[in-house]
Amino acid sequence: MIEMQNVSKWYGDFKVLTDCTTKVATGEVVVVCGPSGSGKSTLIKCVNGLEPVQQGRITVDGAEVTGRGAKLTKLRAKIGMVFQHFELYPHMSVRDNLCLAQEKVLGRSRKEAETRAETLLTRVGMIDHIAKYPGQLSGGQQQRVAI
Known part of the structure; x- marks a missing residue:
């Protein structure tokens, strides 16, 4: 579950988020939509601890994101996020892009990571592109690789 209580975020004098409060239950699907510049990406980055908030509190599965000593690496291992520009490493193949976090963050062996990558690529119709580089896609x- 994700819970936000009175979350506010600003950059200098520009307030991006003001008193955002919501709960998202486990398994619930939520769409964050709005015009460009309305704070959608900032909100999601705050949930993942990539952006600090000036006020309020965010918890994910009971673990506080906004508190001192938050275990963000452990939290991020459980939260999936796709950036607007996908953030794939251009010098790495699709296979290597998909295996990197599995090995470094989740502690999977290379073989386990490759098996999982192949399963997911098959699921989204991308298995034929496993050896390609992002610039070739x-x-x-x-976007499908990043997801």
């Missing part, structure tokens, strides 16, 4: 294909 369309934007939609890059």
Whole structure:
């Protein structure tokens, strides 16, 4: 579960988020939508601890994101996030991009990571592109790899 209580975030004098309060239950699907510049990405980055908040509290599965001593690495291992520009490493193949976090964050062996990557790529119709580099893929294909 994700819970936000009175979360506010600003950059200098520009307040991006003001008193955001919500709960998202485990398994619930939520869409964050709004015009460009309305704070959608900032909100999601705050939930993942990538952006600090000036006020309020965020908890994910009972673990506080906004508190001192938050175990963000452990938290991020459980939260999936796709950046707007996908953030794939251009010098690494699709296979290597998909295996990196599994090995470094989740502690999986290379073989386990490759098996999982192949399963997921098959699921999204991308298995034929496993040896390609991001620059060899369309934007939609890059997005599927990132997801």
